[in-house]
Amino acid sequence: MNRLFRRSERGDSRRGAESSLVSEVPVLEPGDPDVARARSGDHEAFTRLVEPLRREVHAHCYRMLGSVHDADDALQEALLRAWRGFGRFEGRSSVRNWLYAISTNACLDVVERRGRRALPVDLGPASTEVGEHVPRTDVAWLGPYPDARYEQREAVELAFVAALQHLPGNQRAALLLFEVLGFTAAEIADVMKTTVTSVNSALARARRVLTAKVGGPAGLPALSKVQDARVREVVAGYTAALERGDADAFVALLTEDVTWSMPPMPHWYRGRESVMDFVSRVPMTTCGAWRHVVTSANGQPAVACYLRREGEDRHDAWSITVLTLRDGLIAELTSFIGDDHFKLFALPLSLPATS
Incomplete structure (x- = not known):
C-alpha cells in the first residue's frame, strides 16, 4: 500500500514499464503470430494468448x-467477451492491457448489480461483551484470496481489498488500473468511456478514502517488512x-489495539481485553478441540x-483465519467461517482425530 501511494505522490503521468506490483508474465504484443490466428477465429491461438494472463487478471x-x-x-x-470481440482487436495496446480493460468492465457490471462486500467492522461498533450471535445472511461478505505466485503482497492484502470496497465502482477501477496496473489516465478514460478529467477526479477521491481507511502514505506495514522467521514464530505460537x-x-x-472479526458473524472485538475475554470464554473452553x-x-x-x-x-473444517501482523505481533484476526x-x-474438509 505504501508503494502505491508513493508512486502517485511523485506525480508520474506516464508508466511505460509494467507496474512492479503485477506479474512477470511477458506482455503479448499485437505482432505476436497468435494474434493474427486468433483474429481469424483460431480458438487454440486465443487460448495461448490469454492463458498466461488468467491468474493475474483473476486477482484483478x-x-x-x-x-x-x-x-x-x-x-x-x-x-x-474477449473471444467474441477478438476480431475487432486493433493492436493499439498489448493483449494484456486489452484483456484488463474487458475484465474491468465485466467487474463494473457486477458492482452495479450487487454493490460492495463488507467485513463485520464495516457494520457497526465492536462488541462490548461475549454473547450468542447468529450469522447474517443478508450481507455480501468479503472473502479471502488463496495466494497466487504472481502478485506481490501489497496488491492483495486484506486491508487494501477491504478498503477498496468502500469506493464506488468507477473509483475502484480507476485506482487499480492506475496504481496497481500502470495504466495512464488517458488509457483509463478509454477503458471506462469517460474523460481524463473525470478519471483524475475519481483518482483524487479514491485516494482520500483509502488514506482515511488504511493510512495512505503511512499505511499499514507491508508484510514483507516483517521477517519471515518472526512470522513463523507468531503463527506457531498462535496455533499452539x-x-x-x-x-x-x-x-x-497480540497488539494492544488488536481486532478479531468472524464473517458471517456480525460481531467483532477490539483490544486485548475484549479479545482475551472472547477467546477464554469461547474458542478455548466451549467449542471443542482444535487442530490447525x-x-x-x-x-x-x-x-x-x-x-x-x-x-x-474427526476435526471438521471451521474457518480460514487471516493474520495481519504489525511490529511482529498480531494486529488483526479475520476468521472466515x-x-x-x-x-x-x-x-x-476434515482431519482425523489425534490421541
Whole structure:
C-alpha cells in the first residue's frame, strides 16, 4: 500500500514499464503470430494468448469484487467477451492491457448489480461483551484470496481489498488500473468511456478514502517488512496457544489495539481485553478441540482451523483465519467461517482425530 501511494505522490503521468506490483508474465504484443490466428477465429491461438494472463487478471477481478466466486464469474465473462470481440482487436495496446480493460468492465457490471462486500467492522461498533450471535445472511461478505505466485503482497492484502470496497465502482477501477496496473489516465478514460478529467477526479477521491481507511502514505506495514522467521514464530505460537488452551501465551502475541472479526458473524472485538475475554470464554473452553494447518491468504499468514466437538472422531473444517501482523505481533484476526473457503484453498474438509 505504501508503494502505491508513493508512486502517485511523485506525480508520474506516464508508466511505460509494467507496474512492479503485477506479474512477470511477458506482455503479448499485437505482432505476436497468435494474434493474427486468433483474429481469424483460431480458438487454440486465443487460448495461448490469454492463458498466461488468467491468474493475474483473476486477482484483478478479486481486488475489484472482494470475492473469489465473483472473480471466477467475472473472469469467465471477460474471456467470453474477449473471444467474441477478438476480431475487432486493433493492436493499439498489448493483449494484456486489452484483456484488463474487458475484465474491468465485466467487474463494473457486477458492482452495479450487487454493490460492495463488507467485513463485520464495516457494520457497526465492536462488541462490548461475549454473547450468542447468529450469522447474517443478508450481507455480501468479503472473502479471502488463496495466494497466487504472481502478485506481490501489497496488491492483495486484506486491508487494501477491504478498503477498496468502500469506493464506488468507477473509483475502484480507476485506482487499480492506475496504481496497481500502470495504466495512464488517458488509457483509463478509454477503458471506462469517460474523460481524463473525470478519471483524475475519481483518482483524487479514491485516494482520500483509502488514506482515511488504511493510512495512505503511512499505511499499514507491508508484510514483507516483517521477517519471515518472526512470522513463523507468531503463527506457531498462535496455533499452539489455541490447541493447548493457553490464554496467556495467546494474548502475548497480540497488539494492544488488536481486532478479531468472524464473517458471517456480525460481531467483532477490539483490544486485548475484549479479545482475551472472547477467546477464554469461547474458542478455548466451549467449542471443542482444535487442530490447525498453516496456509496463506491475501499475501499474509493464515491458518486453517479444524474443530472436533465432544464425542466426534474427526476435526471438521471451521474457518480460514487471516493474520495481519504489525511490529511482529498480531494486529488483526479475520476468521472466515465456513467449509466453502477450504475448497478454494484445496484443503481437506476434515482431519482425523489425534490421541
